[in-house]
Amino acid sequence: MTEQIDPKRSALMARVKGRDTRPEIRVRRLAHELGARFRLQRRDLPGTPDLVFPSRRLALFVHGCFWHRHPGCRHATDPRTRVAFWQSKFAANVERDRRVGRALEDLGWRVEVVWECETRKREVLEPVLKAILGLDTVVDTSDSDEHSI
Numbered sequence: 752m753t754e755q756i757d758p759k760r761s762a763l764m765a766r767v768k769g770r771d772t773r774p775e776i777r778v779r780r781l782a783h784e785l786g787a788r789f790r791l792q793r794r795d796l797p798g799t800p801d802l803v804f805p806s807r808r809l810a811l812f813v814h815g816c817f818w819h820r821h822p823g824c825r826h827a828t829d830p831r832t833r834v835a836f837w838q839s840k841f842a843a844n845v846e847r848d849r850r851v852g853r854a855l856e857d858l859g860w861r862v863e864v865v866w867e868c869e870t871r872k873r874e875v876l877e878p879v880l881k882a883i884l885g886l887d888t889v890v891d892t893s894d895s896d897e898h899s900i
């Protein structure tokens with residue numbers, strides 16, 4: 752009578768799998784490596800944060816620069832066609848992010864965003880994530896990440 756797979760969980764896993772993006776995976780992998788305990792996509796929270804760190808009461812979103820309009824980012828390009836369509840779409844996304852952020856904060860969560868462009872290089876992501884997690888100590892790993900660009 753051993754029930755290995757809880758149907759609710761397997762449905763969740765399937766959904767999680769469908770929603771996985773490479774930037775999210777990079778953030779998760781590094782957060783895991785840094786020893787931070789987190790959960791994925793808590794659907795009971797506003798906006799279904801990509802990662803939730805319960806002990807830090809931290810909700811973390813990994814946002815695509817284009818869709819979520821990373822301010823000042825070269826990836827947040829403006830399409831040249833259907834301008835009005837895109838502008839209203841972008842405005843809706845940004846407004847939604849703002850609303851979700853406020854709702855989470857009202858529930859006592861700290862809300863942070865890691866932008867897609869910050870996930871591409873580990874030497875960029877690591878300090879960003881450490882700052883968010885309050886892990887400012889240097890982790891002594893034997894593998895060197897001193898690649899020059």
Ligand SMILES: [Zn+2]
Nearest residue numbers: 816821824868
């Ligand atoms: Zn960006």
